[in-house]
Amino acid sequence: MAIYLTKESKVLVQGMTGGEGMKHTRRMLAAGTNIVGGVNPRKAGRTVDFDDRSVPVFGSVADGIRATGADVTVVFVPPAFAKAAVVEAADAGIGLAVVITEGIPVHDSVAFHAHAKAKGTRVIGPNCPGLITPGQSNAGIIPSDITKPGRIGLVSKSGTLTYQLMYELHDIGFSTCVGIGGDPVVGTTHIDCLAAFQDDPDTELIVLIGEIGGDAEEGAAAYVREHVTKPVVGYIAGFTAPEGRTMGHAGAIVSGSSGTAQAKKEALEAAGVSVGNTPTETAKLVLACLERGRAAAHS
Known part of the structure; x- marks a missing residue:
């Protein structure tokens, strides 16, 4: 088995279309992660090609969950927008939010952790590499080949x-x-x-x-x-x-x-x-x- 993350996990990437999001989405896909979409309200409706996989971009986490049944999100957004990203994901009912972003103000982290807990969303991070269940799924930036x-x-x-x-x-x-x-x-x-x-x-x-x-x-x-x-x-x-x-x-x-x-x-x-x-x-x-x-x- 595993904890928190399995091959059945359906993963969204908030900030997928940014530089870090693109790089690590490609790596997560190569590790077998079932990435079902990205989130960027300015690029909703587009698709992004990663080698042999096209990933849709949704305007919100709620839209992504409705369309795909996603239960995990990986957050790559800049520090100033991280609190809003986690609150949005928790309000949409995501089960697990993996917050990779570093440099988030402590008062923002306190606020979104409390909000997520009240909504039943588990948060991993912030300022973390994420988690990996080898051979099944990788949510974050951990190298899968080690x-x-x-x-x-x-x-x-x-x-x-x-x-x-x-x-x-x-x-x-x-x-x-x-x-x-x-x-x-x-x-x-x-x-x-x-x-x-x-x-x-x-x-x-x-x-x-x-x-x-x-x-x-x-x-x-x-x-x-x-x-x-x-x-x-x-x-x-x-x-x-x-x-x-x-x-x-x-x-x-x-x-x-x-x-x-x-x-x-x-x-x-x-x-x-x-x-x-x-x-x-x-x-x-x-x-x-x-x-x-x-x-x-x-x-």
């Missing part, structure tokens, strides 16, 4: 580290990889993904990637301790980050003793999570954990 279907579930704040772990564990493969984004406010959390992977019968082990700043990883550790029975392996980015300086993501900032990589690692290890000091060491921990589990199953 992994294959498998039984590891991955949830990560960092896009780059998502790709790194996918590459390191290519031979094992993944059920679904979710890049939740590293902004101070995100729609889908580590805990949301942990719960979904725990309930997914085809996910054998969960990889959790966090980074400095905030207390999301400590909350995830508490959730693992109380609710997750599957093995979890973790990695925290930012052990060498200087205090008070934002590193990469807007939410990746240490203030005093709060949000340090060491504190997060200790919280996760106290919950029974094996935590690597580097991505490569983390991948080795995953392999060792899988081997132990399979040996125990055959004993």
